[in-house]
Amino acid sequence: xxxxxxxxxxxxxxxxxxxxxxxxxxxxxxxxxxxxxxxxxxxxxxxxxxxxxxxxxxxxxxxxxxxxxxxxxxxxxxxxxxxxxxxxxxxxxxxxxxxxxxxxxxxxxxxxxxxxxxxxxxxxxxxxxxxxxxxxxxxxxxxxxxxxxxxxxxxxxxxxxxxxxxxxxxxxxxxxxxxxxxxxxxxxxxxxxxxxxxxxxxxxxxxxxxxxxxxxxxxxxxxxxxxxxxxxxxxxxxxxxxxxxxxxxxxxxxxxxxx
Amino acid sequence: xxxxxxxxxxxxxxxxxxxxxxxxxxxxxxxxxxxxxxxxxxxxxxxxxxxxxxxxxxxxxxxxxxxxxxxxxxxxxxxxxxxxxxxxxxxxxxxxxxxxxxxxxxxxxxxxxxxxxxxxxxxxxxxxxxxxxxxxxxxxxxxxxxxxxxxxxxxxxxxxxxxxxxxxxxxxxxxxxxxxxxxxxxxxxxxxxxxxxxxxxxxxxxxxxxxxxxxxxxxxxxxxxxxxxxxxxxxxxxxxxxxxxxxxxxxxxxxxxxxxxxxxxxxxxxxxxxxxxxxxxxxxxxxxxxxxxxxxxxxxxxxxxxxxxxxxxxxxxxxxxxxxxxxx
Numbered sequence: 001x002x003x004x005x006x007x008x009x010x011x012x013x014x015x016x017x018x019x020x021x022x023x024x025x026x027x028x029x030x031x032x033x034x035x036x037x038x039x040x041x042x043x044x045x046x047x048x049x050x051x052x053x054x055x056x057x058x059x060x061x062x063x064x065x066x067x068x069x070x071x072x073x074x075x076x077x078x079x080x081x082x083x084x085x086x087x088x089x090x091x092x093x094x095x096x097x098x099x100x101x102x103x104x105x106x107x108x109x110x111x112x113x114x115x116x117x118x119x120x121x122x123x124x125x126x127x128x129x130x131x132x133x134x135x136x137x138x139x140x141x142x143x144x145x146x147x148x149x150x151x152x153x154x155x156x157x158x159x160x161x162x163x164x165x166x167x168x169x170x171x172x173x174x175x176x177x178x179x180x181x182x183x184x185x186x187x188x189x190x191x192x193x194x195x196x197x198x199x200x201x202x203x204x205x206x207x208x209x210x211x212x213x214x215x216x217x218x219x220x221x222x223x224x225x226x227x228x229x230x231x232x233x234x235x236x237x238x239x240x241x242x243x244x245x246x247x248x249x250x251x252x253x254x255x256x257x258x259x
Numbered sequence: 260x261x262x263x264x265x266x267x268x269x270x271x272x273x274x275x276x277x278x279x280x281x282x283x284x285x286x287x288x289x290x291x292x293x294x295x296x297x298x299x300x301x302x303x304x305x306x307x308x309x310x311x312x313x314x315x316x317x318x319x320x321x322x323x324x325x326x327x328x329x330x331x332x333x334x335x336x337x338x339x340x341x342x343x344x345x346x347x348x349x350x351x352x353x354x355x356x357x358x359x360x361x362x363x364x365x366x367x368x369x370x371x372x373x374x375x376x377x378x379x380x381x382x383x384x385x386x387x388x389x390x391x392x393x394x395x396x397x398x399x400x401x402x403x404x405x406x407x408x409x410x411x412x413x414x415x416x417x418x419x420x421x422x423x424x425x426x427x428x429x430x431x432x433x434x435x436x437x438x439x440x441x442x443x444x445x446x447x448x449x450x451x452x453x454x455x456x457x458x459x460x461x462x463x464x465x466x467x468x469x470x471x472x473x474x475x476x477x478x479x480x481x482x483x484x485x486x487x488x489x490x491x492x493x494x495x496x497x498x499x500x501x502x503x504x505x506x507x508x509x510x511x512x513x514x515x516x517x518x519x520x521x522x523x524x525x526x527x528x529x530x531x532x533x534x535x536x537x538x539x540x541x542x543x544x545x546x547x548x549x550x551x552x553x554x555x556x557x558x559x560x561x562x563x564x565x566x567x568x569x570x571x572x573x574x575x576x577x578x579x580x581x582x583x584x585x586x587x
Binding site (some may be wrong): 076132 | 266267270271273277278305308309311314323325327
């Protein structure tokens with residue numbers, strides 16, 4: 001069984017992020033790390049291959065400056081190989097453009113299953129996996145809390161607000177994995193040492209047959225026209241309890257529609 | 260010449276940092292003060308699985324064939340996290356000594372199935388009550404014992420379960436292991452932990468003085484507080500490169516003699532001990548009264564810092580050793 005995991009490499013959330021005043025997007029000129037959201041997909045893929053007793057986990061990522069730091073972490077966890085799409089033409093690519101690139105890169109691997117996080121930790125659009133599935137013509141299941149492969153079928157427990165739904169779909173399929181549903185393994189030192197010799201295929205838009213004009217700022221269906229600081233947090237309302245504070249609280253919660 | 264750590268070495272450090280953050284938070288360090296064995300549950304086996312315990316054993320003996328330069332920042336992270344398990348004693352001293360002697364005890368030590376500790380130069384052994392093997396220096400030799408008699412000793416840091424080894428019942432000499440090298444490894448490993456503890460104290464104090472307000476401003480905005488913490492930062496940043504240099508000296512015996520190795524290690528331990536002592540005093544000063552309280556976590560690192568500053572030779576004794584090496 002061949003599982004492809006979409007992996008995003010993001011600026012370290014521990015370091016204060018900054019916006020590029022020119023592109024009005026997040027600066028990505030520092031070392032990038034594996035998005036924690038994707039570590040769950042990597043772990044689930046490794047577990048599925050372990051359970052199947054055969055197969056491999058392949059990573060697909062799109063990142064600037066041929067950055068492989070985050071990919072090395074996932075390779076150290078046990079993934080076998082990776083494809084990195086890095087091209088100056090991709091600067092400013094929106095969610096749909098990203099999906100086009102990932103779909104083209106994933107298709108080269110002819111996977112049985114594609115896993116992705118539900119959303120990235122820096123972009124939060126939460127739309128890319130479903131776009132990739134649509135572009136590839138694959139069935140898509142979202143918010144998976146567990147996946148089992150039986151024959152040519154993926155049996156997925158799909159998390160809902162009330163519990164979970166049992167969903168089945170034929171393979172190949174794309175499944176987005178909810179954060180926190182598995183415990184990602186720590187890379188072992190042996191894994192870290194092995195990761196540096198695992199193959200990372202670095203490709204460009206041209207290699208994938210993608211017209212550079214259809215991605216990046218040129219191909220984006222959106223434009224960031226301005227950016228501004230978030231408004232400062234305003235002071236909360238202080239209520240002096242004159243015997244009716246509980247009613248004010250109930251009223252406040254009703255306004256928020258949580259009651 | 261490469262003067263920086265490699266990406267791979269950064270990954271070793273980052274991975275261990277993440278493990279310690281998950282499995283050895285301050286609550287776990289605090290719990291080790293009065294639990295049964297002074298250890299953090301689950302940590303030792305996780306370190307064995309990750310390969311941390313086998314860094315200094317050659318691949319031919321089942322280890323990872325790495326060296327002290329790879330290990331030094333892992334021990335720094337152990338200091339930062341306040342790890343109470345005898346990691347330094349086991350991974351930095353016992354494992355290479357057992358490997359050099361071709362000891363049958365090595366295999367179990369590499370996986371973490373057993374725990375080793377050491378008693379060097381008449382000093383106390385950390386975690387001896389829960390250890391399976393203790394290495395004791397006797398003259399120029401290192402002895403390995405599986406049964407021994409001991410008497411507990413009190414440490415200012417109660418997560419360091421100290422004991423004086425009185426007599427070895429079941430023992431063997433580790434022929435091929437070098438007692439002087441074992442001491443240098445101990446001083447180096449302790450210096451690395453001192454740097455980690457100092458960094459933790461600095462981080463905790465910088466955070467505190469940014470939150471604690473007095474006269475309408477964070478106390479960290481006052482110059483007197485800034486100066487204290489800048490001095491700690493300077494001391495740590497001056498000590499760390501010496502510790503890394505000492506790691507290189509221990510890892511590359513082909514480049515120099517044992518006197519030079521000892522000089523480098525002693526420079527590192529002297530500077531790291533001074534740095535952590537300064538960090539302890541200034542952290543306490545900048546925290547004020549709350550820093551003295553048992554309930555506040557700062558005390559865990561203060562006591563670890565002072566204990567490590569004195570362990571395996573204090574600053575004065577290592578300065579004397581540097582002077583001897585230089586012939587002054």
